[in-house]
Amino acid sequence: MTNDRRWHRRLWAWLDDRIGLAPVADLASKKEVPIHRHSIWYYLGGMSLFLFLCQLVSGVLLLFYYRPSAGEAFESVQFIMAEVEFGWLIRSIHAWAANLMVFTVFIHLFSVFLLKAYRPPRDLTWMSGVVLFVLTLAFGFTGYLLPWNELAYFATKVGTEIVGVVPVIGGFMRTLARGGEDVTGATLTRFYAIHVAILPAFMILLIGLHVMLVQRHGMSVPPDIERDGSIRGYMKFVPNFALRDVVGWLVALAALGAAAAFFPAHLGDKADAFAPAPVGIKPEWYFMYMFHTLKLLPAHILGLEGEILGVMAFALAGLFLLLVPVLDRRRGPGEASRLFTVIALAMIVYIIVLTIMGYTANPVQ
């Protein structure tokens, strides 16, 4: 045994005596991942986690120079892009990883939906996941405003206006989000606090719960695999599956670095509340299907305002997603639930079609 190994063992024993690492090591060494034709989808949760960690690291680095006020935010981002060593790269990685994380979380959500991994005892894992999905979108929405550029300013105006149409509580929620009647420096400071303190705190707690539940219940076996008994075997989580996870993360990191280097994030012009709204205001791509749905709805449907109905429909769809494990009563081992497969597929098709329609109706400037 080399000196290194002895040192390593002594450190482990020292930590184990104090914080008790043995149960964690025991859990990790026992965990096994089923191998079958859908196993690829098991990597997406870990990929979402990795991209979130990229966001934490790059976000903290940006905080060293970013200033959250209407007078300084845009200039501080300009400074990061032009003067700070590799500042442009860190900002671009933060922007790209945000998009990639939303994309990965979308796919993780719909893959576990289609594989019916939400069935008890994983119902709470699913529900914590739906909240993580909403928090991921909230990260995107609040972060978009922080550079205080023209497009983000007007997109936030439109976005918070939409919140305002919700009956009864809408007006209050709009004022709460904006920190007043209009989008101003107060909104920026508020979004900043939410983006860098409140959301990360909730997200870290919730990811902790989510991953703990995954460890507790192990990976689910999809009903069709259960039915035809096509499991090809089991893979040890440590080291075999974890190392494959790491390979995926390194590929994602390389793709992120390349995307950030070749297509750095834009900044545009500084926000000006008195300037006319620029043409082609558009939300981030992951809000486009909602934005375009609201645009397509007629002004009035059955005497009710179309926009209100649209917003309420999306709120109900969110509630429906949360309650999927309760609503789907087919949960026996290997039991198919075709209705929920059709609903998941219909949602995917709806999101893709409305997003494409949104971009064809508002060509990118």
Ligand code: HEM
């Ligand atoms: C920040 C976002 C998220 C992170 C970091 C995350 C992380 C993870 C990880 C590491 C796993 C284990 C590996 C895997 O099955 O992929 C997992 C599993 C799972 N996740 Fe997520 N997740 C996130 C969002 C979501 C969302 C949006 C949902 C669905 C609404 C969800 C539902 C589930 C379920 C049901 C499982 C268990 C899968 C199974 O046992 O087969 N997660 N998640």
